[in-house]
Amino acid sequence: MLSDDDEDDDGKDDEITLTINEAYKKRFDHNKEREELQRLQEKVKRGELGDDDAESSTSEEEDEEADLLTDDIDRRIIEVVEALRRNDPAVVKNPDARFFEDIETPTNDKAKKDKPVYLRDYHRMNLLNELGDNAPDANADDELPYAIKVHQERAQLVKEMHSAAADDSEDSDDGFPLKKADTVREVEPVELPDPAEDPDSFLEKFMVSKAWLSSSTTKRAKKPKRAAESEHLPELVDEDSEYDEKAEQFETKYNFRFEAGEEAAQIVSYGRDVVNAHSVRREEETARQRARRLEKDAKEAAKKQKRAELARYKQLKAKDVMNKLQRIKEIAGLHDDEQLEISPGDLETDFKEDEWDEKMKLAFGDEFYNRKDKKPKWDFDIEINDIVPGFSNESEPKISKRQKKKVEQQKKIDEKKLKAKVEEFVETEIIPFEDVVADEPETNFRYREVSPESFNLDPADILLADDSQLNEFIGLKKLAPYREPEKKQKDHKRYAKKKRLREWRKQVFGTSDTPEWEKLLAKETQEK
Structure with missing residues (x-):
């Protein structure tokens, strides 16, 4: 007998691996x-079927206008x-595949603006300096006359005031708050296909056209340069x-x-x-x-479910x-750049011989059989150099x-054209069914x-004969529309x-054949 440790070791050695049968998966989906x-x-x-007409609580600013979403990221x-649509193994089977680099948020070099120096701040700094260790020596001041000392201090004070005012104007625009200019970015509306009918085209058109942006988005403009500020006077916000205007209106x-x-001359309703x-x-x-x-x-x-x-x-x-x-094209052996002479409507139409x-x-004529066959591509490579000596593979261009890249682009264009033709054919084919299943009027x-x-x-018999003569041939009760089918069939067999x-014609018109209009009308006019 085996111990528990042996059983655990055997379980570790026999690892269970699950594999997916791709062919069975494709058949199952199909x-x-x-x-x-x-x-x-x-x-x-x-x-x-019928076709009828969370905000974040932090102080971090969100990228509402998708400024970080550049053309490269798109x-x-x-x-x-x-x-992913092509099921590329380099993306699907490679866990280390990366398509995007880390987004670096733009940093401002000047993180913190310099605090402006006002006149009262300047006086406070001078007083603190005088009380501190950096205060000027009194003996040195006594060497100069009083008038010269006052003149120098006044000139130095005016100079520092001008420099402080210049720095203040650059940072805070003369101490007045400015209203930031708003620039309105107009975005043209884009017509997107129905996602229920064609989700791939909808996703591609949505990403290319940036349809998540609103039709008119407002974006804060950057601070203009000093030259632009000198040309246009900024709007001041008072x-x-x-507040005074609102107070006056209330008063x-x-x-x-x-x-x-x-308001007295208006009727309130x-x-x-x-x-x-x-x-x-x-x-x-x-x-x-x-x-x-x-x-x-x-x-x-x-109606929603039907749509x-x-x-x-x-x-x-x-x-x-x-x-x-695509299956017909593969069986016929047509190249990617060759067009198929069979339209989508030919697959659903009944033809005569x-x-x-x-x-x-027309599709498989002389041109089809005279064309050159394309060399097939195999999943495995066969080395002929060892079998045939001197074999060179230089004949292949x-x-x-x-x-x-040009061939691939042309192939995509042809596929889009074929897809458009197929969708147009499906729409025209569905139209008769839509007419049949349209909602009937409610009665x-x-x-x-x-x-x-x-x-x-x-x-002629009905128009030229009298009512009494017609009643003699067949009564009105027999002409009632809503009768049982058995009775209608029995009366038709008897009276027709x-x-x-x-x-009856010989008795009424004098002839057993169909009466002639001209003779009967002439006879009636003569009798009158």
Whole structure:
């Protein structure tokens, strides 16, 4: 028997590794999409789908205008999305892959502005210096006459005052608070595709156009240079004057509150909505109002679900058509730069034999068979140098990076054009279904289809015969539209016999054939 320690060691040695079968995963996803497409398509055919019209508590400033989101970061984000969409192994399987560097916040070299020196500060500094160790020696001052000493101190004081005032004007703009200029940045509105129908295009257009910015965003402008300040006088903000104006307005209203002014000539009216908004009366909903509201909410929810399912159906249908066209192109062996002569509508259209032959001849004619086949690419490399001596691989032309990039760009353009054609085809295909499943007008009556019945009578028989003659042939009760199908079939079999019709015509018009208009009208005019 094995001990517990041995069992633990064996468990450590036998590590369990899980692997994903990529082929099975692709087949499973494909089957699920086909199943969902089939389910939505059945709903469309049955007419069940219709297309109807936290703030942070810290003092840190947020990047509301996306100033840190530069064009370089936008480009890197788009590259990441494209790499994930292509399932690039360099991104998916590499845990150390990095697309973005650490964002360095811009630092201000002059972190703290120098405090301006005012006149009272200057006097305070002089007094402190005199009381301190740096006070001038009294014996040295006594050597100069009093008038010269006063003149020098006055000149020194004026000079320091001018220098302090100049520094103060540079830092605080003469001691007055300035209103910061606002610059309004206009952003053009961008039309984005529906994310439910095409999420990839929506994400790409959203990132490229910076759609998260508002149409007009206000941004604080930087402090202009001294030259610009000399040209344009800055606007001064006087809070005291604004407060005084408000105080004067309040005082005027209070003093003349008992006098009739312009308001006396106006009739004050209150709207019903305003009164109801401030009323304490409770508006109770009746049973009928509640039933109508619930019915309206149910219809809106059903319409919303139908629109979502219809958008999903369009997306799956477009993807299915794209896969079919790509499969045909791969089987035909066409190159990436070659166009397929089969349109998306040809996959869903019923052709006759002649039309199908012409279409195949156009797509796979002499030009298709005369073209050069492209050398296949294998997943593994076969070294022929050891098998065939002197083999050189110089016949293959080398493609430069610029040419390769140009080919990839052209391939993306062709894919976008093909995708646009497929989406247009899907939209035109869905239109008939939308007309069928459109909401019917709400009525209180139920209509049913009725079949017309004339009992083999021609318009001439009905117009030229009298009411009594027509009643003799067939009564009005037999022409009632809402009758049981068995009775209508029985009456038609009995009264619509050709022999009976000929006898009636001979009795009424004198001939067993269909009466002629001209002769009968001439006969009636002669009798009158």
